[in-house]
Amino acid sequence: MRKISTKFHLPEYAAGLLTSLFLNTGFAQTTPAPSEQAPLARVEVAGRADVDERPYERFVKAMDFFDAESPKLAPQSKLRFRLVTKHRSARVDELKLAVTGPTVHIPLELMPQNFFTIERNARALHEDATVRSNRKNGTFDWSVDVRTPGLPRNTRRLGDLRLQCRIELLAAKLGQHVFSPLYFVQTAAGADPCALRNTSMLLIGDEPIFAVTLVQGARRQVLPAASLYGGSLPSWTKAITGDWLGRDHLFEVPLWDASWPDDTLVELEPMRTVQANATEAEPPPASELLQSVTRESLARWVIEGRTSGKDVEGVFGHPEVIQFSHGDASWVFRTETGSGKIISAVPVLGILLKPERKLKELHLIIGPGGIVKQYQLEEMVLRF
Incomplete structure (x- = not known):
């Protein structure tokens, strides 16, 4: 057998x-839809x-x-x-x-x-x-x-x-x-x-x-x-x-x-494709609270195409990571303040009330070589 x-x-x-x-x-489509004059292939389906x-x-x-x-x-x-x-x-x-x-x-x-x-x-x-x-x-x-x-x-x-x-x-x-x-x-x-x-x-x-x-x-x-x-x-x-x-x-x-x-x-x-960057950057701080970071202070030591993800992790701790099969990864560092953080954590209550939440996020795309390809720092007030 x-x-x-x-x-x-x-x-x-x-x-x-x-x-x-x-x-x-x-x-959503990745290329423009053809015009009415564009040739389109006709196809037929056999029963199966x-x-x-x-x-x-x-x-x-x-x-x-x-x-x-x-x-x-x-x-x-x-x-x-x-x-x-x-x-x-x-x-x-x-x-x-x-x-x-x-x-x-x-x-x-x-x-x-x-x-x-x-x-x-x-x-x-x-x-x-x-x-x-x-x-x-x-x-x-x-x-x-x-x-x-x-x-x-x-x-x-x-x-x-x-x-x-x-x-x-x-x-x-x-x-x-x-x-x-x-x-x-x-x-x-x-x-x-x-x-x-x-x-x-x-x-x-x-x-x-x-x-x-x-x-x-x-x-x-x-x-x-x-x-x-x-x-x-x-x-x-x-x-x-x-x-x-x-x-x-x-x-x-x-x-x-x-x-x-x-x-x-x-x-x-x-997402962008970023080439290696030779721009000089300041050394990263030993540690820093995300809540106190500004775009200006971050730009002094985080350079797309140059800064290592390990350097960022060394400053802010462990990120939330989503690894993509093509090699890139999404890293997110987040801090949240206000009563909305507590209410949102309660099952059903957070869904129904959707309280106001104050978020500060640092989102990065880390390439296969461990280098920062793209990043943004945002502060937002949300009700979702």
Whole structure:
């Protein structure tokens, strides 16, 4: 009898599962969408079992919901859908997609980055057709994308993201989601799920992200590092998964915060590639409290492309670390003051009240060689 050996890689399996469970919506494209004149490859899908697919009806519900609510939340936006691979080993070459039913077969045109749109078809709806790929079940995250054309690179609009959230949770339901009992109590009472402070929607940027800033006129707010890389996920999930595909692209924004109007811009500052820097720097202090540090004092001894992460750790102690598979790591040093720190630590109470919190954070990207590639020091007053 031939011996069969099966290897089970828990981190990769768990990462794929959790990406499916928590990465609800908001996949952004990395290249501009093609114009109407740009050539697009037509594809066809042969019938097969165990394929990755979603009911066609869900896409129709998404389009109906978009038509009803976009005039208010995102009047200039466009609705698309997207497939994003959940596993590093997944193949996307020769990917094919079609609306498929007993007598219906409508090939779909795939844009760059696997975006696509769908037309309404009465027969497909009547036949309970599916939107089917030629890949095995579980290969992709299927997502909604709402985007206003003409925005600067790495910039999203808050109203677009709010509508995107509502389409996914109230209409399309293309992803798999995990919610707390509190969520079901609130939504059963008629609450808008995307306006709940305890709803976390993970979004994904066009490229690896270093910082997220909300901008509305002269008002600017840098979001805390916990808004990046799935920082809101429970600690046990992050402990077993480590890095996963696309984690350095993840971000969250306070969709529920009505003080930020729908035309607020969400600026995503990308991670940079930094060359070795020969600029002379002062020796680091023996030790220093983060609370007393200023940007000016920090700039005297922290030089991007030169300063060692060990020097920073020697001054401020041990950071919160997220290690990415490509070699870079996110380091965060944080101090928090005020009563909000205590209230936020109380289960349920902190979620419901979201008290004012005063944070000071030093966020760094440390390269594979242990050198600081990028950093920022921010003080912020938050209610999330």
